[in-house]
Amino acid sequence: MEYVIETQGLSKSFGSLQAVREVSLRVEPGETYGLLGPNGSGKTTLMRMLVGLVRPTRGTGGVLGEEIPPDRVLSRIGYMTQAGALYQELTVGENVAFFGALSGVTSKERIQEVIALVGLEDRAKSTVGTLSGGLKQRASLACALVHNPQLLILDEPTVGVDPQLRSIFWDHFRKLNQQGVTILVSSHVMDEAARCTRLGLMREGSLLAEGSPGELKSQAGTGDLEGAFLKIAGGSHA
Ligand SMILES: Nc1ncnc2c1ncn2[C@@H]1O[C@H](COP(=O)(O)OP(=O)(O)O)[C@@H](O)[C@H]1O
Ligand SMILES: [Mg+2]
Structure with a gap:
């Protein structure tokens, strides 16, 4: 497979x-591709089209070799929603256990393993409704990972997560990435963007620029990503 994600002029009104305007995106196997953009720039809508929750108005797309909606490959995708x-x-x-079962994973060991991975061993028996925001995010991540997906689509996975846990999440994403998992992650936090292999800058539904963090900085002639984003997006952001 050449691309894990490939879209041509994908649009949603x-x-x-x-909300999403003519986005043509290619994500190669093994990338950590970051979708960066202010609130309302279309990141979530784009991701929802990729997993088949929103039907495109125009354009085409493929995920893991399957045309969207990628129903037949959903068990190979981990999707963490906002x-x-x-x-x-x-x-x-x-x-x-429920999310695992949806993808045919019923192994108690795997369920325990993934709960341990996000550091929730001692809260495994807690009702989710009683958990703090950060702990809920960890539980969400466990659900997205339980079936060992080949592609992870993470929609602002660290919103409401404290800096220390955020760093733990990203270390974990990097580990998964090194194991061959492809990651599409949205963020509006610049220090997270720096940890992606490639970035796509979105604004008002359009993909304005793409490149590695280094490429975007040199393209904009700025020393930092925040400056590069402001320059490329042409002014206001957030
Ligand atoms: N179901 C919907 N109905 C109407 N408008 C929507 C819907 N979902 C998203 N939008 C609008 O589409 C735009 C893009 O939203 P979204 O994809 O959530 O952006 P982001 O994730 O970058 O914040 C926003 O203006 C949002 O209000
Ligand atoms: Mg969003």
Whole structure:
């Protein structure tokens, strides 16, 4: 497979609002591709089209060799959404077991392993609704990882997560990446962007520029990514 994700002119309108405009994106195996852009720039909508939750208005796309909606390869994708998609009245362990079962993973060892991976061993029996925001994010990540996906789509995975845990998450993403997992991650945090192998800058639904963090900085002639983003996006951001 040449590209894990490939889109051509992918667009989505909600009424007269163009949430995603003509996005042509290619993500190669083994990349950590960061979608960077202010709130409302279309990152979530783009990701939702890639996993088949939103139907494109125009354009085409393929994920893991399957045209979107990628129904037949969903079990090879881990999708972590922004708003907690977990069952609040179930425990951490029950949530992870449920999401695992959706992809045919029923091994108790794997479920325990992935709970340990996100450091929630001692909260496995806690009801998700009783957890703090950061702990919920960890539980969400466990659910996205339980079936050993080949492609991880992470929608602002560290929102509401303290800096220390954020760093733990990113160390973990890097480890998965080194094991061959391809990652598409959205963020509006610049220090996270620096940890991606390649970045796509989005604004008002359009993909404005792409490149490695180093390439974007030299393209903009700035010393830091924040400056590069402001220059390329042409002014206001966030
Ligand atoms: N289901 C929807 N109905 C109408 N408008 C939507 C819907 N989903 C997203 N939008 C709008 O599309 C634009 C892009 O949103 P979104 O993809 O969530 O951006 P981001 O994730 O970058 O913050 C925003 O203006 C948002 O209000
Ligand atoms: Mg979003």
